[in-house]
Amino acid sequence: MNLFQGKCVSWSVNDGVIELELHREPCNEIGSVTLDELERFATELLALAEDDAHALVIYSAMPSGFSAGADLRELYRRSQGMERGQAVAGVREYLERIHEVMNTIDSAPLTTIAAVHGVTFGGGLELALVCDLIIADKMARFCFPELRLGLIPGFGGIPRLKRDLGNAVVRDLLLTGRSFNATKAQAAGMVSQVVGEGEALRVARATAAQLKKFDRATAVAAKRFIKPIPYAELKREIDIFCDLFMKPAVENGLRKFVESTDAQPYLP
């Protein structure tokens, strides 16, 4: 049953599985409209979970990938002409809203699965990381490119990476800004299954169907036991991000990204 069709996302429920589809061209960049729609989704998610949904699958309908992350062009445009303090205040408000959405999905009382392919960068990777399981197409690629802009991930990526991966891998991702393929991501412990090209959604759906066999309350209890939400660190991440956003290096980094003649300047 289709429940919502938005400009950037839509969702439906079928046999107890909620499916959240990301479909903003070109690669699900997360801007203000996406955030508005995700906030609406987060509210409905809790109601749907009460109503006996047992799993959530998040996937992208865009061929280029799961999500390229924050809409940097919108961020740059909005911060232009603003006094720096005002721009940072706007960024803080945006981050707090994103975190609220991410935390809701992360703590949702059902099993959540991200079915990813192609570009899964920055905020897109952060959205995948809030899920309990990541199923990756073998062409998926993961990256935190924020350092290239003079920033750190701001949607909760660092605390969640630390929760899931060894610190050496986290340092590699953050400090080099390089991207990993799905095989490497699975070896590092980020991805639970690597599947054939174009197969991530099918396998995610099969996994979600499997979950229906289990007692939901038990699954939720297990999830809460093994997957703490690092609330204090998440708040600290916002503070550090906002401190960095004040620096000229960030404006320069954003300008370079926005002014690049490459349609999507993703090589470091």
Place this chain on the structure above:
Amino acid sequence: MDEILNLAAAHFKVPREKLTPDDDFFKMLGIDSLQALELLTRLENHFHVELPDYELQGVSDFRTLAGRIQARL
């Protein structure tokens, strides 16, 4: 080298005979940086190597790309 050119031709659906080792692959294939990353993933999967994308800095021809891959085998 042939394997790289074959993979690039197949992935981007261009005639294999149009590609040569010293071609600028951005221009010859008409690709952007995102698509270059797709090629990188394809090559990593095929050769079972890990090639950090910063190794592609300044690399725009297949011959140099082949050298970078060789160094990881």
